[in-house]
Amino acid sequence: MATVRTKFRASSSETKEGTLFYQVIHNRVARQINAGYRLYPEEWDAENGKIVFPSGIEETRRDYLVTLINNVQEDTKRLKSVISHLECTGNRYTAEDVVAAYLMPADNSCFISFARNLVDRLAKIGKRCTAETYTTAINSFLRFRNSRDVSWDDMDSDLMTAYETYLKSVGICPNSISFYMRNLRAIYNRAVEKELTVQRFPFKHVYTGIDKTTKRAVPLNVIRQIRNMDLSFCPMMDYSRDVFMFSFYTRGMSFVDMAFLKKKDLQNGILSYRRHKTNMRLFIKWEKPMQDIVDKYDTTGSPYLLPIIKNNGKDERRQYKSEAHLINTYLKRIGERLGLPIPLTTYVARHGWASIAKSKNIPIATISEAMGHDSEMTTRIYLASLDTSVVDKANSIILKSL
Structure with a gap:
């Protein structure tokens, strides 16, 4: 019977990550499969053939390695399943047969197999955001299905209504339900386009709209409390607070836009950037509180304005997502210390700026009701017609109120 081992190949450069690969051995013939995972030599226990956590490891790196460990376990389980299947046929097979069966693309005979295949293709052509979004919806649907696939014939409105009932029973909010349904519908429609199934409109009786979200704004006095807190006892809390305040100072800039700001x-006293979400170019007058935060952190050698992405060129998307999770964790602790009724996140700064601007009688057109519009299109229509100086004046009014 074939055996599987997980191996590590170090990089020729001591400062760079090496690669993991799987070794399939059968009848003394060995073949390799690139696992696609990277780690440093000190994160690999060669004697026991497993990933380890070196001392002093950062929390974000630990999270990354935990993900790798889970992925390796899943890959190994699948490889052993392939070998078991080949053994059960009673026919002779080779190590090459195991590798070929493992690497064979998923078939499209069922919904989940098609969805996973689609996600793999999207990831390979660089559409990682869409791939990640689809994966989130697929994983939720799999929990409902107890990891069982579903045939195209069974993808009907009754099944999706049952799925919606399940989501409600486990406390999923309407907007999240809609998020899952809309993404599953997008996957299903792609299958229809490829003529893998006929259009049965399985999502016609489930919720796919967008509810108004729970208020996530805080008043000016709370923003002032956050700014004035003494957090010197915890550098990570202090840093997280600074990121929150930088978002507020810059008219509620989203975290992804802050992460990718370049020096x-x-x-000339103007910060310009394109929103990742809409590709709209925005211009912000540079104010002293913004400079104070930038001066606080050493970003020598980095092209970025803020220290969110620390390793330039090394999977920057993964870095900013990990940092967002870490910062929001510490912001929630700050919110708990202040006794806030809502979880404090970077998004609260965005909602807070809009709410406070409105309370200062700044014209609705000026702030564009930016975080309160029912559609992104309306927001773009408002912002496209504004004189930047009007918006800068509005921001100055808010900052002076602090």
Whole structure:
């Protein structure tokens, strides 16, 4: 019977990550499969053939390694399943047969297998965000299905209504239910386009709209409390608070936009950037509180304005997502210390700026009701017609109120 081992190949450069691979051995013939995972030599226990956590490891790196460990376990389980299947046929097979069966694309005979295949293709062509979004919806649907696939014939409105009932029973909010349904519908429609199934409109009786979200704004006095807190006892809390305040100072800039701000984006007292979500270019007058935060952190050698992405060129998307999770964790602790009724996140700064601007009688057109519009299109229509100086004046009014 074939055996599987997980191996590590170090990089020729001591400062760079090496790669993991699987070794399939059968009848003294060995073949390799690149696992696609990278780690440093000190994170690999060669004697026991497993990933380990070196001392002093950062929390974000630990989270990454935990994910790798789970992925390796799943891959190994699948490889052993392939070998078991080949053994059960009673026919002779080779190590090459095991590798070929493992690497064979998933078939499209059922919904989940098609969805997973689609996610793999999207990831390979660089559409990682869509791939990740689809994966989130697929995983939720799999929990409902107890990891069982579903045939195209069974993908009907009764099944999706049952899925919606399940989501409600486990406390999923309407907007999250809609998120799952809309993504599953997008996957299903792709299958229809490929003529893998006929259009049965399985999502016609489930919720796919968008509810108004629970208020996530805080008043000016709370923003002032957050700014004035003494957090010197915990550098990570202090840093997280600074990121929150930078978002507020910059008219509620989203976390992803803050993460990718470059030093070259700040010229002649104007910060300019494109929103990742809409690709709209925005211009912000640079104010002293923004500079105070930038001066607080050493970003020498980095092209970025803020220290959110620390390793330039090394999976920056993964870095900013890990940092967002870490910062929001500490912000929630700050919120708990203040006794806030809502979880404090970077998004609260965005909602807070809009709410406070409105309370200052700043014209609705000026702030564009930016975080309160029912559609992104309306927001774009408002912002496209504004004089930047009007918005800068509005921001100055809010910052002076602090």
